[in-house]
Amino acid sequence: MNIAGTTHTAQAGQHSPNTGLTGLNREVRVVQRATGIPGPEVFRVGEAPRPECAADGVLVRVLYASVDPGMRGWLSAERNYFHVADGEVMPAEGVGVVIESRDPRWQVGDQLFGRFGWQQYAAAGAAQLHWRIDPKIAPPPVWVGSLGFNGLTAWVGLRHLGRPRAGDTVLITTAAGAVGSVVASLARASGANVVGIAGGPAKVRRCLDDLGYAAAIDYKAPDLARSVVQACPNGVDVYFDNTGGAIADAVFAVLNKGARIVQCGTTSVASWNPPPSGPRRERDVLVKRLSWCGFVITDHADLFPRAFEELKDLYVRGALAADTQILDGLDAAPGALQYLYSGANHGRLCIRP
Ligand SMILES: NC(=O)c1ccc[n+]([C@@H]2O[C@H](COP(=O)([O-])OP(=O)(O)OC[C@H]3O[C@@H](n4cnc5c(N)ncnc54)[C@H](OP(=O)(O)O)[C@@H]3O)[C@@H](O)[C@H]2O)c1
16 A cells, blocks of 8 residues: 555635745744634734845745644643744744755755744754755655654654554554654554544544554544444554543553553643643553653654654655645644644645745
8 A cells, every 4th residue: 555645735815925036024923822722813924024044054945834733832821841932933843945055064955854934934043954855755745744753753652662563552543643644654564453543534534544554443433432442452552642631541441561652742632731630540550560651752863863764765665654735825824723623634734835
């Protein structure tokens, strides 16, 4: 089955194409704190003079900018590990093409992966620049997703922490999403039995037909706990959790002795202030000898070369999930997080500024 590389484009509002012909920069700035999922009121789309190339950096024209669930935390009134202040251009990873360089490592025309933000042009120094992409291997949006931090997150979470063996059952939440779908590709490559949890019948079908899951569950349907038991008759050895909350509550009962829980995200939890209450799991952790481990991808740069080796190899062989969906124009950006949290996205969601 070849699962790599479908691109969907959604039109949203007026689009000023990023042609590079003016001295202006269209940009999206944060104007207020978000309560819950950040909506259009949190952002303002405007124009400013195009930034100057940094003394030892580059000026890029941004081709694609990411939309990530983690941005909800960055914009929240609660203080998070990463915080975006009011007035800043919305930060985001993306791919840009170098149009001016004062750093001998980067040449005009290079396509770079970096933290360029929701804007048409970005002046970037070493702190914002991650690496050069190779568009001959995959188109730029894939380097924002399955060959970017989504793929690396899936690899570090599964290979470094989950460590499935052939025959293990790996259960994945946000199963059809950008990270979840890559976890499924990697788990399949390990010979594991891969089960997904996603929202709604269409996503369940996608998991089964396009993403290589052996079984898939709709968490919005009644009696999730029973569906999990039915889909995992041999229990669960690796639980790759992107949601937490009530979905995780339903999974704990089927975890096998020695299972690894990889806490990658908490998408289903609207607020941690106050922390939500639920079943206490200390006894399960003890008696079942569970390992429950969280991680933040930027702490694991030492693993990226090994991760890239496998991700690129799977991609080239058509065995890496790499769906991308493009929102056309910065006018789509203020509504992009609500769109993502609605579950309407097909894989990695990007904005083309
Ligand atoms: N630890 C790290 O360093 C790291 C790095 C990157 C990403 N992550 C995490 O990885 C997870 C997936 O990110 P992604 O970029 O791949 O996003 P994604 O899965 O492509 O999109 C987010 C998905 O979340 C699901 N969702 C929204 N509200 C939900 C709810 N109340 N309950 C359950 N599911 C809900 C929706 O899917 P359905 O339609 O299936 O509901 C939506 O499509 C996120 O939790 C993110 O924070 C962690």
